[in-house]
Amino acid sequence: MTSHGTRRWGWGAGRGDGGRAEAQAAKDAAATAFYELDTAQRDLRISIETISAVDDSPAARKVVSDFTALGRRIDEVSAEYITAVDAHDLDRVDLDPGTAARARTELQQATNRLEKVRADLNHFAHNLGPLLEKAETQLARLAPSVERARQALLAASNALDAVRDKGYRADELAARLARLAPELTKLNQGAGVHGVQETIRRAMDMQREAETLRAEAEQLPRRAEDLDKRLGSLRTRAQALATRAERVPPVLSELRRRFASPSWQDLQPVPEQAQRAVREAEGKIGEAARARAEQRWADATALLGTARALLNNTDEAVTAAQDRLRRLNEVQANHQADVDRTRFAIRDAQRLAMAGRDRPDPRHAAPLDAAVERLDRAVEGLVGRHPDYWHFLMELDAVRDTAAHVVQEIRSERGSGAR
Structure with a gap:
């Protein structure tokens, strides 16, 4: 006998609730996989933007291209996931076991595809290490470089104002400082407009030029003082030289x-x-x-x-x-003193040429023999009431130069042989 107003629960209904729960678990897993993939993609996009902002090398361009290709795959599997979710209303009261099973299967497949793409994305991110490190290093230099440039420009402007207050016009320095104004405008526009590398380069150039301007401005009073001293010194020298002339x-x-x-x-x-x-x-x-x-x-x-x-x-x-x-x-008064000095130079060269040898090297002996003959001719030329003493002195200078050259040549050759 059956009591009035009660229902009989069959085994099929319990099994249907189990299928619904399994499908819901598959849906939750797919949602988690979708969220994790989306998060990984967004995090990686920041890295890619960092690299592309700094690096324009072929390797960097390939990374951007590969990330774009990965993005298309992510869009495909995401669309499949959304389609699987929208295809089945797991909260329906009349959800039958077959529909729940199909929903679970489709959602598990979507999860697998989402996880596969995420694994590929993680592998791609891992390989970005060197490029990303290089880009982050460049970015880390950006702000300090810009700030140093601005401070250097301010210091140059202050130094220029200081020397002008002392009465120096410093027009040339002021013109050079004014030429930096367009560069400062571009610097203030930032890396978003001009790129990281170009902005860093501009900042470094500005800093270098501004520091040069500051140093020149600070040295201007001393430069003027030095010029005044040189003017006085050269005037005095010119007067003294006119007297000597x-x-x-x-x-x-x-x-x-x-x-x-x-x-x-x-x-x-x-x-x-x-x-x-x-x-x-x-x-x-x-x-x-x-x-x-x-x-x-x-x-x-x-x-x-x-x-x-x-x-x-x-x-x-x-x-x-x-x-x-x-x-x-x-x-x-005494030409013999020059002759003796010259003969000594020749003999000194001859002794060196014979050192450690039975006979001198012809390359050394020939110029020394010629020097002896030249000396003798110079001495014999001192005749007449007014001998040409200047020619005599020039000849003796040339003979001593020849002896010195032979000595240098011998020492150079022996030094090379010792090594």
Whole structure:
């Protein structure tokens, strides 16, 4: 007898609830797999964007391409998962066991495909290590590089203001600083517009130029002081050289009176050349002084360099005339001292050439024998009322040069042999 108002539960209904639970578990597992894949993809996309922002190498471009291909696979399996979920309403009251079983199977298959793609994605991410590390290193340099550039630019601007407050115009430095303004604009636009590597390069260039500007601005007062000292020094030197140049004509007069013409002919133009060079140098010094007053530092420096070169050349010519007379006086009083000094140089070279040998190497003996003959001819040439002492001195200088060259050659060869 059956009680009124009650239902009989068959074994099929219990089995249906079990199928529903299994299908729901498969759905939950698929949802978890979908979430984990989506999270992994989003995390990896950040890494890819980091690499592509910094690195434009073929390897980096291939990584971006491969990630795009993976993204298409992810879209495919995600669509399959969504289709499987939408195809079955597991909350339906009349869900039959067959439908639940199909739902479970389709959802398990979707889970497997999601997990397979996630495994491939993880493997892909693992292989990104070197490229990602390089990119992150570049990114880590970005902010500090930009900040250093800005600070260097500020320091340069402050240094320029400081020297201007002291009365220096520093127009050239100001113009160079102004040329950095467009670069600063691009720097402020950031890596998103110009790329990480280009932004780092721009920051480093700006920092370097700004530091150079700051140093030059800070050195400007000292540079002006140095120019003032050089102006005074060169003025004094020009005056002293003009006085020395006035002594050259008497020196030439004495050379003409006491020595053969080859001893002084090459010095004849020296007085006129010296006076002209000193006047030209004084003109350059005056121009440099005006450039200094107008704060044209580069022009002033160049003009002083020209003046110094003129004075150096003139000094050498004036000194040569005075030294000529001194040397001729010495050789006229005792030419044998020069002969003895020269013979000693030849003998010293000959002893070295014979050291450790029965006979000298012809390569060394020949020039030394020729030097002996040249010395003898020079001595024999000292004849007449006014011997050509200058030719004599030049010949002896050449003989000593030959002996010195042979000595250097022998020592070089023996040094190479010892090694």
